[in-house]
Amino acid sequence: xxxxxxxxxxxxxxxxxxxxxxxxxxxxxxxxxxxxxxxxxxxxxxxxxxxxxxxxxxxxxxxxxxxxxxxxxxxxxxxxxxxxxxxxxxxxxxxxxxxxxxxxxxxxxxxxxxxxxxxxxxxxxxxxxxxxxxxxxxxxxxxxxxxxxxxxxxxxxxxxxxxxxxxxxxxxxxxxxxxxxxxxxxxxxxxxxxxxxxxxxxxxxxxxxxxxxxxxxxxxxxxxxxxxxxxxxxxxxxxxxxxxxxxxxxxxxxxxxxxxxxxxxxxxxxxx
Amino acid sequence: xxxxxxxxxxxxxxxxxxxxxxxxxxxxxxxxxxxxxxxxxxxxxxxxxxxxxxxxxxxxxxxxxxxxxxxxxxxxxxxxxxxxxxxxxxxxxxxxxxxxxxxxxxxxxxxxxxxxxxxxxxxxxxxxxxxxxxxxxxxxxxxxxxxxxxxxxxxxxxxxxxxxxxxxxxxxxxxxxxxx
Amino acid sequence: xxxxxxxxxxxxxxxxxxxxxxxxxxxxxxxxxxxxxxxxxxxxxxxxxxxxxxxxxxxxxxxxxxxxxxxxxxxxxxxxxxxxxxxxxxxxxxxxxxxxxxxxxxxxxxxxxxxxxxxxxxxxxxxxxxxxxxxxxxxxxxxxxxxxxxxxxxxxxxxxxxxxxxxxxxxxxxxxxxxxxxxxxxxxxxxxxxxxxxxxxxxxxxxxxxxxxxxxxxxxxxxxxxxxxxxxxxxxxxxxxxxxxxxxxxxxxxxxxxxxxxxxxxxxxxxxxxxxxxxxxxxxxxxxxxxxxxxxxxxxxxxxxxxxxxxxxxxxxxxxxxxxxxxxxxxxxxxxxxxxxxxxxxxxxxxxxxxxxxxxxxxxxxxxxxxxxxxx
Numbered sequence: 001x002x003x004x005x006x007x008x009x010x011x012x013x014x015x016x017x018x019x020x021x022x023x024x025x026x027x028x029x030x031x032x033x034x035x036x037x038x039x040x041x042x043x044x045x046x047x048x049x050x051x052x053x054x055x056x057x058x059x060x061x062x063x064x065x066x067x068x069x070x071x072x073x074x075x076x077x078x079x080x081x082x083x084x085x086x087x088x089x090x091x092x093x094x095x096x097x098x099x100x101x102x103x104x105x106x107x108x109x110x111x112x113x114x115x116x117x118x119x120x121x122x123x124x125x126x127x128x129x130x131x132x133x134x135x136x137x138x139x140x141x142x143x144x145x146x147x148x149x150x151x152x153x154x155x156x157x158x159x160x161x162x163x164x165x166x167x168x169x170x171x172x173x174x175x176x177x178x179x180x181x182x183x184x185x186x187x188x189x190x191x192x193x194x195x196x197x198x199x200x201x202x203x204x205x206x207x208x209x210x211x212x213x214x215x216x217x218x219x220x221x222x223x224x225x226x227x228x229x230x231x232x233x234x235x236x237x238x239x240x241x242x243x244x245x246x247x248x249x250x251x252x253x254x255x256x257x258x259x260x261x262x263x264x265x266x267x268x269x270x271x272x
Numbered sequence: 273x274x275x276x277x278x279x280x281x282x283x284x285x286x287x288x289x290x291x292x293x294x295x296x297x298x299x300x301x302x303x304x305x306x307x308x309x310x311x312x313x314x315x316x317x318x319x320x321x322x323x324x325x326x327x328x329x330x331x332x333x334x335x336x337x338x339x340x341x342x343x344x345x346x347x348x349x350x351x352x353x354x355x356x357x358x359x360x361x362x363x364x365x366x367x368x369x370x371x372x373x374x375x376x377x378x379x380x381x382x383x384x385x386x387x388x389x390x391x392x393x394x395x396x397x398x399x400x401x402x403x404x405x406x407x408x409x410x411x412x413x414x415x416x417x418x419x420x421x422x423x424x425x426x427x428x429x430x431x432x433x434x435x436x437x438x439x440x441x442x443x444x445x446x447x448x449x450x451x452x
Numbered sequence: 453x454x455x456x457x458x459x460x461x462x463x464x465x466x467x468x469x470x471x472x473x474x475x476x477x478x479x480x481x482x483x484x485x486x487x488x489x490x491x492x493x494x495x496x497x498x499x500x501x502x503x504x505x506x507x508x509x510x511x512x513x514x515x516x517x518x519x520x521x522x523x524x525x526x527x528x529x530x531x532x533x534x535x536x537x538x539x540x541x542x543x544x545x546x547x548x549x550x551x552x553x554x555x556x557x558x559x560x561x562x563x564x565x566x567x568x569x570x571x572x573x574x575x576x577x578x579x580x581x582x583x584x585x586x587x588x589x590x591x592x593x594x595x596x597x598x599x600x601x602x603x604x605x606x607x608x609x610x611x612x613x614x615x616x617x618x619x620x621x622x623x624x625x626x627x628x629x630x631x632x633x634x635x636x637x638x639x640x641x642x643x644x645x646x647x648x649x650x651x652x653x654x655x656x657x658x659x660x661x662x663x664x665x666x667x668x669x670x671x672x673x674x675x676x677x678x679x680x681x682x683x684x685x686x687x688x689x690x691x692x693x694x695x696x697x698x699x700x701x702x703x704x705x706x707x708x709x710x711x712x713x714x715x716x717x718x719x720x721x722x723x724x725x726x727x728x729x730x731x732x733x734x735x736x737x738x739x740x741x742x743x744x745x746x747x748x749x750x751x752x753x754x755x756x757x758x759x760x761x762x763x764x765x766x767x768x769x770x771x772x773x774x775x776x777x778x779x780x781x782x783x784x785x786x787x788x789x790x791x792x793x794x795x796x797x798x799x800x801x802x803x804x805x806x807x808x809x810x811x812x813x814x815x816x817x818x819x820x821x822x823x824x825x826x827x828x
Contacts, residue, residue, distance in 0.1 A: 010678075012689065041676060042672060042673070042674045042676060043672055045671055045672075047518070057678065057680075058678055058680070058689060058690065061676060062676055063521075063671040063672065063675075063676050063677070064676075064677075064678045064679065065518065065521060065671075065679045066678065066679065066680035066681065066682070067514065067517075067544065067681065068514075068540055068541060068544050068681055071510060071511070071514045071540075071541065073511075073514075074506065074510065074511035074512075074513070074514025074515050074518070075514040075515070075517060075518035076518060077504070077506075077511070077514070077515050077518065078476070078478060078504075078514060078515030078516060078517065078518025078519040078520075078521075078526070079518040079519065079521065079522055079671065081476070081478075081502050081504055081515065081519065082476055082502060082518065082519035082522040082523075082524050082526075083522045083671070083672055086522070086671070086672060103507055103508065103511075104507065104510075104511055104514075107506075107507040107511070260497075260502070263497055264497050264498070264500055267497050267498040268498060268500070294458060294629060297458050297629060297630075298457070298458035301456045301457070301458055301631055302456065306630075306631060307458065307630065307631070308628060308629065308630045309458065309628070309629040309630070310624070310627060310628050310629070311627065312568075312569075333630070334738040334739070334741045334742040334745070334817075335738055335739050335742045335814075335816065335817050336624070336628050336630070336735075336738060337814055337816075339816055339818075427457075
């Protein structure tokens, strides 16, 4: 792992995340995935928005673009469209992706450009001190829902599938090996690949919701996640309270930059 | 003959008023003159009143709009109501068919020609009424050369409808124009 | 047959972008700018360029900044309401020093206002619309031909100074059709300075470049640097150290303001002996020029200073032009947004008069003539 760190991080650690935060596990899963993929780092771009998780781009030894709140996907869309040969990884949080960036998210799913979106879902706006997000479960407490939210939450994966993403998966920070594999598969999928990663924020979420210990939060994930394969064999009642992980959806994409290249070729007389 | 033409073409959205103005302005440019074309339109693509303005001059044109035209074409009753009261003294008013037939316009030369009827009956296509109107205007004013007008029509229409529009222009040139 | 063509302002803008070697457009439709997008969607794909219609103006800005980071010349076009949405990422492009061009075909506002009519109401929005201290370059052409050349200039200035450049058209110029006869003229094309040093020696936000503008590496060229909207040190990484923050934010402004002499261009009409000075830009400058001609025929000593560059504001030049005049009149299609800047620099004994119009129609030459006679 030491070699992997040296190869894929810039050497400006320690990171800014609190002790007990799950983000570091996602970051190391990305690095392990990169190690498996053996991509040319000069041809990789990391794009992120604003929030705790979006700080990841500062640490990665690739081309990195730390953008504005919610806007990572439009920037990534510009990069990928400009240079389709580049490998684009987008990092976002639950608030960044599903609230302020929600419109960009559904349109990125619709365009189905070949890039990988990793959403760190820790159910909370961490950087601003713990406000509820569209992915905070109903009834949970935060600094702006001291009595519990009355806001229904999104199922981000269902939203992605509905909006047309051709690869949708869910992982979690307890199953770090599986998460690495999911990132590899997402990268190798030739369309827009969404991975929702169930992460943990003991400070801003756990403390308000009676699970202040990092280990308890991770244990919660261990005990409440079921694989897609197993979930398919369970009754709806049995699955209802579980977090289903694995590849939830995959179809053959009509990839945007490839379709655009075909259009250019046709207009230039190369292909009818 | 005026050195500077201040032209306002008016009618209903969808009649090709703006396209007509573009053809006229481009013909003047091909003649080596200066020309500007601008338009005012509402949010509708079809219906509603439309006007487009063309300045043609041997000199450089600064202010590109037309405040008081010295030639006004009206192709709808609504446009007639709206614009016919504002024409420069000694200017020209061109009316389609019986639009404004009871109107009084002192100090204005009023001409009328059945522009839309010619387009419908002689050419079988009301869509080219705008180009018929250009023929009528040019037979009265000779503001652009026929050669430049032909070139302008060629540039402004697809090959498949160029001939029809050239015919429309010629029909306009030959139309019986009544001076009121 | 003559090669002179009748071309619309918005089309001339698109043609200028192609001539400037722009290969990337992302935008969202809004009247009266939409023709720019339509022409780009027609011209870019056959040339191998990239056209994207995004979900909104914010996304359009994100996409062009992303594309510009890979080395492409990228731009967008919009009008007032869309320009407001772009302000967030305009600031991002300023602090990250990513060259982009934004075309704003102005219409009357606030809000939806009068979408099909004309205004010059975004003069101050172009300068101060985004948050924080920054500088910006904004250009306002007065004719279809000038729109073509100023579009090229906009890309050149963006590349040269690594800053967003706003091309401030107004509906009148955007939709005006007139003479266009550009014949493969040799135009100067400027590209950003790119590093050639080994990657480990590259300083992406070097404060010590003589012109204040650091070298910019393309994503994919092997430099693997970090771009962030946070205040950053010379290496590009977040910093809150006071001297580092101060130096970088001051440089963002000084790299533009220190070069106002090179950036700002003007046209002077009948200034030598003029007693009443008109200062007008964009479409209104045409009315002003006609008014000057009419008044000169009557023996009135009036002249016109036409700023083509709206921002950066050339304090010294405007002050010098105002000095000794009986009066200065600033006709504009807003309630005095540029006049306010003129007032700021004009000598105390020179009255600066506004002549404003906000009903969507152009200020007419007769209005300016009347105003000049009123102040004489």
